[in-house]
Amino acid sequence: MAMAAMDARKKKSGGGGGEPLLGKYELGRMLGRGTFAKVYLARAVAGGEAVAVKVIDKAEVMGTAGMAPRVLREVAAMRRLRHPHVLRLHEVLATRARIYLVMELATGGDLLSRLAALPRRRLPESAARRVFVQLVDALSYCHARGVAHRDVKPQNVLLDGDGNLKVSDFGLAALPDTLRDDGRLHTACGTPAYAAPEVLRRRAYDGAKADAWSCGVILFVLLAGHLPFDDSNIADMCRKAHRREYELPRWVSQPARRLVSRLLDPNPDTRVAVESLAAHHPWFKRSLSVDSQLDGLLNGEPERAVAFQAAPPPPLNAFDIISMSPGLDLSGLFGEHDKSLREKRFTTTASPEKTLEQLGLAGGKLGYVVVVGKKGVECLPLAGGRLSSGIAAMSVEMSEVAPPLLLVELRLEVAAGDVDGGDGEVKGFGWEQLRMELGDVVRAWHSCEDLCEI
Numbered sequence: 439m440a441m442a443a444m445d446a447r448k449k450k451s452g453g454g455g456g457e458p459l460l461g462k463y464e465l466g467r468m469l470g471r472g473t474f475a476k477v478y479l480a481r482a483v484a485g486g487e488a489v490a491v492k493v494i495d496k497a498e499v500m501g502t503a504g505m506a507p508r509v510l511r512e513v514a515a516m517r518r519l520r521h522p523h524v525l526r527l528h529e530v531l532a533t534r535a536r537i538y539l540v541m542e543l544a545t546g547g548d549l550l551s552r553l554a555a556l557p558r559r560r561l562p563e564s565a566a567r568r569v570f571v572q573l574v575d576a577l578s579y580c581h582a583r584g585v586a587h588r589d590v591k592p593q594n595v596l597l598d599g600d601g602n603l604k605v606s607d608f609g610l611a612a613l614p615d616t617l618r619d620d621g622r623l624h625t626a627c628g629t630p631a632y633a634a635p636e637v638l639r640r641r642a643y644d645g646a647k648a649d650a651w652s653c654g655v656i657l658f659v660l661l662a663g664h665l666p667f668d669d670s671n672i673a674d675m676c677r678k679a680h681r682r683e684y685e686l687p688r689w690v691s692q693p694a695r696r697l698v699s700r701l702l703d704p705n706p707d708t709r710v711a712v713e714s715l716a717a718h719h720p721w722f723k724r725s726l727s728v729d730s731q732l733d734g735l736l737n738g739e740p741e742r743a744v745a746f747q748a749a750p751p752p753p754l755n756a757f758d759i760i761s762m763s764p765g766l767d768l769s770g771l772f773g774e775h776d777k778s779l780r781e782k783r784f785t786t787t788a789s790p791e792k793t794l795e796q797l798g799l800a801g802g803k804l805g806y807v808v809v810v811g812k813k814g815v816e817c818l819p820l821a822g823g824r825l826s827s828g829i830a831a832m833s834v835e836m837s838e839v840a841p842p843l844l845l846v847e848l849r850l851e852v853a854a855g856d857v858d859g860g861d862g863e864v865k866g867f868g869w870e871q872l873r874m875e876l877g878d879v880v881r882a883w884h885s886c887e888d889l890c891e892i
């Protein structure tokens with residue numbers, strides 16, 4: 439940390455003109471800025487601990503309707519919470535002009551920026567689960583203590599140096615003493631894209647259930663890389679939310695889909711509560727070794743490094759590069775084909791690494807190589823040709839069903855510009871041979887129609 443440079447950067451606005459803040463903290467560079475506060479890196483004079491100090495201008499707060507209670511709520515909420523995934527408030531200091539919230543330092547930035555830095559703005563499912571499990575853990579803890587966050591969004595989810603979550607910004611948090619007699623809240627707050635429909639419609643609402651909706655939106659974003667409902671018109675957004683007009687990408691597993699659907703339930707009475715997820719939802723009980731590499735992923739390493747470790751990609755040839763380029767989206771070229779001919783799935787209890795290795799070996803016999811590329815895992819033809827004429831590549835996706843069971847989806851991609859759309863070649867592809875070459879890695883083999891739900 440560049441603490442040596444701190445003195446030079448002390449700000450009048452926060453640092454008291456070069457003197458340590460109330461003799462206790464030396465303020466350094468600004469970490470970020472919110473609507474009413476600036477947050478600085480700081481070091482405790484006694485002990486040298488690095489912290490974050492949120493500097494709030496009293497006059498600004500007093501001059502803005504509703505802000506004073508918001509600051510008080512943030513302090514009251516953070517004071518009563520002690521959890522590894524909730525940002526700790528160490529102490530509150532004040533001068534005549536300012537309030538200083540001395541907080542745990544989250545060196546990893548916020549989840550929104552970390553996702554934005556990823557090539558496809560989303561995480562593999564196992565990494566998404568790790569983020570989500572920590573989020574649910576933190577919110578379950580808060581809810582059990584009567585604190586609903588009410589503004590759960592990736593900007594308010596910070597990360598520490600190890601990639602662990604720290605839920606922050608309880609400025610909109612609802613404490614039990616702000617509830618009406620019916621136990622529900624009546625203030626519209628939160629950020630539209632993450633806010634529950636009952637919040638947007640300014641109905642009385644249950645803060646914990648509103649948090650559950652926001653968690654559903656976050657989970658969707660982690661898995662898909664975009665928002666489920668994104669409309670500048672709030673009424674339209676509400677309508678879409680009520681009609682459940684969202685579409686998860688096809689690679690998302692069924693258990694994850696079910697979980698998103700339980701959370702994005704427009705009816706708060708039937709919407710699942712975050713507290714009940716940790717104990718009961720099967721999606722939570724899984725973990726693959728790749729989970730531990732979340733930090734690497736969030737540090738901007740390519741997805742392939744996290745998703746599948748065991749298959750080092752061979753050098754890419756020109757064909758590989760073309761087929762991975764975003765301009766050539768092979769997935770949209772299949773509309774006319776019989777799905778059962780071009781897609782197969784199998785379940786396996788082998789590890790992702792072993793499965794890939796076996797696909798690679800089988801490929802050697804059928805004439806393709808396994809490539810772990812930016813688009814995921816692909817089986818590409820040897821020597822720059824085609825798997826068979828008309829077929830450009832076979833894509834492979836894996837998702838966890840219930841550990842150690844993996845679902846592996848294979849899909850033939852037809853070359854762009856193929857005269858008959860690759861129909862003949864798709865029909866002639868050697869699925870049976872592939873199946874035999876995969877041997878006992880395959881536990882159950884399915885055509886795509888067999889397997890709507892697992």
Ligand SMILES: Nc1ncnc2c1ncn2[C@@H]1O[C@H](COP(=O)(O)OP(=O)(O)OP(=O)(O)O)[C@@H](O)[C@H]1O
Binds near residue numbers: 472474609
């Ligand atoms: N404890 C912390 N450690 C590291 N960075 C922090 C910490 N707290 C806040 N930040 C950074 O400072 C920025 C501003 O935080 P702040 O809580 O004031 O506002 P906000 O939540 O972004 O906005 P608003 O107050 O408008 O809702 C954050 O986006 C984050 O980048």
